[in-house]
Amino acid sequence: MIHNYHTHTYRCGHASGKEEEYIKRAIENGIKYMGFSDHAPFVFPDGYESGFRVPFSQAKDYVLELSKLREKYKNEIDLKIGFEMEYYPSHFNKMLQNIIDLGIEYLILGQHYLYEEHPDGVHSNAATDRVEDLQNYVSCVVKAIESGVFTYVAHPDMVRFTGDVEVYQQEIRQICVASRTFDIPLEINFLGIRDNRNYPNEAFWEIAGQEKSPVTFGFDAHNVESAFDGQSLIKAQKLVDKYNLNYIGIPKLRPVFNGVD
Ligand SMILES: [Zn+2]
């Protein structure tokens, strides 16, 4: 594995370490293509700013700092500056415009909420047996894929549905078909492997294998050590073999401005 486009920074409030340390750790372990994709800043119309994102006031600094480091390490690593962002139907155009204004080079989708996070957001990995919760999650992910602005879908299997298995399969298949149709890869998320989370969810990857959806890997580094995660790589490769996944390696970066009217 010589790429990783899923990296956070201390600015989101739940990651640690200096950006430069992440870059050094990646270079030392043979990473050639690296992207930072911290949680995208967003101020809701009523002024609310959630605590897990880069604060809007620090967004320019994020770009500036990474631009400097990109120059410093340009002979050793190809560095890109991006964000991880949700698809919220009622705010998407505004969120996207913010990103474009900042000069961001790519986006990955991280659908962390079943609906919208504010007000009263319910996290996507909160257990639910309500079909409408699953359907809403799936609908947001599919619309995000169709928008054409996301380079890939991070942890597409984050939703934790505890209801009927066939309903789950039927819904998840829509994500996998959209991924294949629009050629937007699905990420096996290494933070989920490291932390023993509800993802990777094998029930999801079984469908992705059947549908031949493109699949990529992401470290989802929130600390320096996981800027290269060789242990989880072994487990991810086993999943690829077990479900005959269409692993594509380095994802093709999608410029964000393509999706804007
Ligand atoms: Zn995070």
Ligand SMILES: [Zn+2]
């Ligand atoms: Zn995420």
